[in-house]
Structures are given as structure tokens and as C-alpha cells.
Amino acid sequence: MTLATRSSDIVIVGGGLVGASLAYGLAKRNRRVVLLDAGDAGIRAAHGNFGLVWVQNKGYGLGAYARWSRRAARAWQVFAQDLIDETGVNPMLEQRGGFHLCFDELELSKRQARLESIRVSLDGDYPYQMIERPALAALLPGIGPEVAGASFTEMDGHANPLMLLRALYEACRTRGVTVCGGQQVETIQHRLGGGFAINTRTAQIDAERVVLAAGLGNANLAPQVGLCAPVRPNRGQILITERVERFLQYPTPYVRQTDNGSLQLGDSMEDVGFDNGVTTGVIASIAARAIRCFPALAHVKLVRSWGALRVMSPDGFPVYEASATCPGAFVVTCHSGVTLAPLHAAPIADWIASDTTPDGIDCFGGDRFNMEPVRYEH
Template sequence: MTADLVVVGAGVVGAASAYFATLAGLRVVVVERGAVAGGTSSAGEGNVLVSDKEAGPELDLALYSQRVWREDLAEHGDRWEFESKGGLVVAASAEGVASLRELTAHQRACGVDARDLGHAELRDYEPHLSPHLAGGAFYPQDAQVQPMLVAAHLLRLARERGARVRTHTEVTGFLRAGSRVTGVRTPAGDVPAGAVLNAAGTWAGDVAGLAGVRVPVLPRRGFILVTQPMPPGTIRHKVYAAEYVGDVASSDAALQTSPVVEGTAAGTILIGASRERVGFDRTVSTAAIGALAARAIALFPMLRTVRAMRTYLGFRPYCPDHLPVVGPDARAPGLWHACGHEGAGVGLSAGTGKLVAQALVGGRTDLDLAPFAPERFAEEDLP
């Protein structure tokens, strides 16, 4: 078995990369040590957001990904429950509103549709919101997908174009020709390839290490609460507190919680978001779950009487500068990366996959990949 490209990882980023690579005419093999979407992609909310990103390369990638989701992938949107529900960001104080206004002004200058809202307008968007909030902003571009369906359907579409997907097959090493990476080793046999894409999510640092290079991708644990089903339209948008943006950009290892609340097509309500760097510890944190519940109730007091059915957790692939690692690795020619997207991987996967495919075939990329280059980290940043 030979390929033009081996994709390591069958989450949403790997699946999008495989799909767009097949569209570009490449012979693709996807290798996944577990099941499709069995890692971080199975443990998120499916965010496709621009609202939580400050001006800079990540926002540029988010806006580009919006176009890919809504144009290149539009015909398939129903397959993964693409819902352009919009995002509502709320602030509890006048100071919080002022900070949010500054953020929206910068975002609008970059092309984001951000609409400032006063106190009286908030409950027109969400009738059950607390009446004590000071103001907010509405982002019509924010959307949601079902990430496991994204990965499954993009890989199915890739297979229809000739891609092969090998699950429960772990990469144990790389084939080399001198310094060049020329494929992967697995217990089921070697797979020679012209290029290898490291899309292994939270484990991307380990995969890079097999090639003798380091990328500082580390796990950042997060919990989500799922409530009993509620009547349709109980919560209409993705709603979160303004401090969520700061928490996303923080490098603090300690527990952080900021309320993110949204409804699903099934009627359940998802409540996030927590962040903490505790390695791959899967211990359930009552402190994190309790803080999520309390902060969600502060936004929506009616949630006090709603039962939580379950919780789940996942590990976001975190980089120190909060930018993903995307592009070729000059330290190991033939090795490429598409990893480190932290909690934005689902939303950024579409743009990442298309850009990687453009670069792999030697074309001009729609967005400059330089800010995401693997070599950008100083030695002291590396684990």
C-alpha cells in the first residue's frame, strides 16, 4: 500500500484534511489508532465560532473556515447538522460591556459581523436570560455542528474519491530516506507515502516525537454538562459570558470556568466551559462541574430546576501561543502538521484542511500559513 499522503488521526481535522486532499487529486491513507472521532472530536460542543477570537491569525483562519463551511461544504451541511444559530455574548457589568465593545470594534475591522446590544435588547434574543446583565453582542456568523458526524461523513466522502481509512492502527514510527519522512510504520505494516500529515490532536506531540521533532501540544481538560431535554427554543443561540474570551486566551494551568450555554436539536442543553492543565487525568472534578452549573444558573436562572443527565470530558490540544500548528516541518522534510487547535478545532478544521491540501500540491494558499509554522516556537516553549 502506497500513498501520496498519510494522514495520522481520524478526528475532524484529519478528516477535513483527507477530504480536501482527495479533491486535490492526492491518493490518501488515513491511519487512526482508535475509532473515527474517538478522541477530542467526540468530546466537544461542535463550535464554529468567530466571536471568541481576537484580531490576529486565528481570527483570520476562523473567517476563512466560515467561508469553507458555508461554501465548499454547504451541500453536505445537513449531514453533520450545521446550524447557523448565532452567538450571544453577555456582560454583567458596565466595565464588561466596555471591554466587549472594544473587542467587537476590532473584530468588525477584520470582517466579523458583530452587533452591539444594550441591556434592554438581550431578552429579545434570549427570553430566559437573567435580567441583571448589563449588555452584550450578537454574532450571526457563529454556528454549530455535530463533530462526530463531520468526521464520519468527510471520511466517507474521501473514501468515495479513493481514500483508504485504517482504524485501530497505531503509528509506531516513520519511514525515512535520509532526513526525509517517506511514510509510517504500523503493526499492520509500513505505508510508504510522499508526505505524512500529523493530525493526531492532543497526541500530536507524541507523533512528532517519533520523527525526532518537537511541537508543544499539550492536553487541556474540559467538562461539559448535559441537561434533560427541554422544549424547542428554550435557549435559541450559543450564549456565553464575556470572560470566556479571556479564558480561551489564558495560559493559566489552574481551573478556569466561564459559562457557555446552548440548546441542541434533541432539546438537551449543553453547559460548558472549563479549562485546566492536568495532563490526561480523567478524574471527574466536582469543583469544575459545580462551578459550571452555578455560572450557568447565573445566566439562566430557570436552569436551577432543570436536571443534569450526565457529564463528559475531553482534552483540548493546547499550544502555548494559542495558535494551531499547520504546515510543513522543515526539520523533517515530508512531515506536515495540522494540530494544536485547542477548543477551536472543529470550527477551524474546514479551513485548515483546505489550506493543507493547497500547500501539499504546491499551490498558492488562500491564507498565509507562516503564523502557524511548526518552527515558530523557541526551545524553552517545547515540552
């Protein structure tokens, strides 16, 4: 078979939210970028997520991650406006804050303890409030009698994740990124003189640098270039209702009202390997919890449900690593690709383009797992 060959400064493997954000950022830095994606048969968290731009509770036990998430949330407004200016496609960011609803006093006090611990780890620069039921009822009309209160941070928000992905792809095309679908990368070779040969079944691409942004595919690709990204799937099931008149001005992780009026109900966390199906029991429990939050939802029709696979590292934090043995190879992977998109398109793109390591990412190297990479079959 004859392979189509081409060359590029940087090849990005994986065209989900992480890969597309990186490609956009690198193209903005005038790099010649080829974005390779396995295509429709691939597993794609980017197509099935909940759309939160979320800081609340992120980084409990690791201040660096709380700081990183906070930095991302603070960059989102400008990032969204840049995408609109560049492409005319609106990722529909709403960022007035977000609530996490609690159902009893114990849950509220545990929540407060966690958020306070994160606030201390960020030297106090972590605005959050605990809101008691009477005040909450004024902010979130229609909450159920079982809701005891909520935590709130003004940094949180939500976007339309599919419009975000579309805006990123539009921006990539405008800025000259070569986007190749249906290209599953099978092998990557580090050349002795430097650079890489990236091989799919039908093409070979030479590049000075290669970035692994293949989500769950990173687990198998990383060891080929001296990296470690032992990510595993974690399933989340999500429900969508018919469109209803707007009643919810703020997102919560259990219920959010999308820009088109439908309600998105989330979500489960299930360790079921690569099964991205849905199950009646989980759908029923997600719906029941949403009705406890907002009883009026009992009268709203469900129209769709799906399962999608999170890209989870063993400790749940991102993996950002430059290969020590194959210089020019990087891995970038995380389970909050919506929230972190502005950072992947800016400081992480800087790092890949010019080796300028951003502050605060040292603790995210894949070598922290200190384990033999595992091959996953799917």
C-alpha cells in the same frame, strides 16, 4: 512479526476532526490517502467538544488568526452543504450568529474593547454588536436578571460535532480514503531518496507525504520529521441535559441548545495534564453559571457529563508547518477543529497536495516556539 505493507500518496496520522477534514479535502483533490488512527484508546477532542463555529474574540493580539477564523466561518455554509450532498449526513449547522453573555458593565466594556481591537486589526471587516439587556431579552427570551448584556457577531453558529465527524468519515469512504483504526503510529522515518516509512505495531506504510494530525500525539511525533508542535492538554468539562422544548435560537459558549433539544453547558479550562475525568466542583460551577444565564434551567435534569482534552499550543494559535529537513512532512493542529474544518478541507489540503501555501498562514509555523520539543507521558 510480519508487517502488512502498503503504499500511498499521503498518510495522515490521526483521525480526529483535523485528520478527517484533511483526508476529505485531499481525496477531493484525487490523492490516494491512508488515514491512520490509534483507535478507541486514543485521546480525542473530536468526540468531546462543544460544537461551536466561533469567530467572536478569536485572534485577539493576532489579526492573522482572526482573519483565518472569519474565513472559516464564511466558508461553513457551503462546506456543510457539500457534505450533505456527498453523504446525506447533515452536520446540522445553524449559523444565525452567536452571543457572549456578560454579567456586569465592566465585563461588557472589556469585551467591547477586545472586539474593537480585533475589528481594527481586520480593517473594519468584523461585524459585531454590543447588545444591552432590554434588546437582548427580546432576542434571548428567558435570560436571567444578572445578565447585563452581550456581544454578538452574525458570523458565529454551531453544528453537531459528532454528525460532522460522521459526515467527514462517510465522505472519505465514498472518495476512496483507506481508513485504518487501531493503528497507533510509533515511528516515522524519512527515506534518503525521499518519502516516508510510517510504522505502527502491525503495519508499515510507505508514502510520499505524511501529515501529522494526531492532536496531542503530535508533540511526540513532530520531532521525528523535523517539526515542532509542543501542544499540551487543557481539560474542558461539559454537561448535557434532558431534551426540552426549543427556547434558544442562538448559541452561547455557556449554553447552547443542540439540534435534538438537549442543552449543552460549557465548559471549563483546566490545566490537569492528561486527566480527562470530571469533578463535582467544576460540574456544579458550570451548572450554576448556566442557571445565571437562563434561570429556568434550574428545573432541567442533567443526564451526562464528560471531560475532554483540548489540543493547546503554547500561544493558543494553530500550528501549520511544512518540514524543512524532511520535505513532504507536515503538521496541522489547532484547538478549533470544528470552526476551522472548511479550511483544513480546502486551502490546507491544497497546500499539502501541491505546496501552494495559503495566504495568511506564515505566522503559524511551529518554529515560532523556538524550543526543544518536550516528550509528554500519558
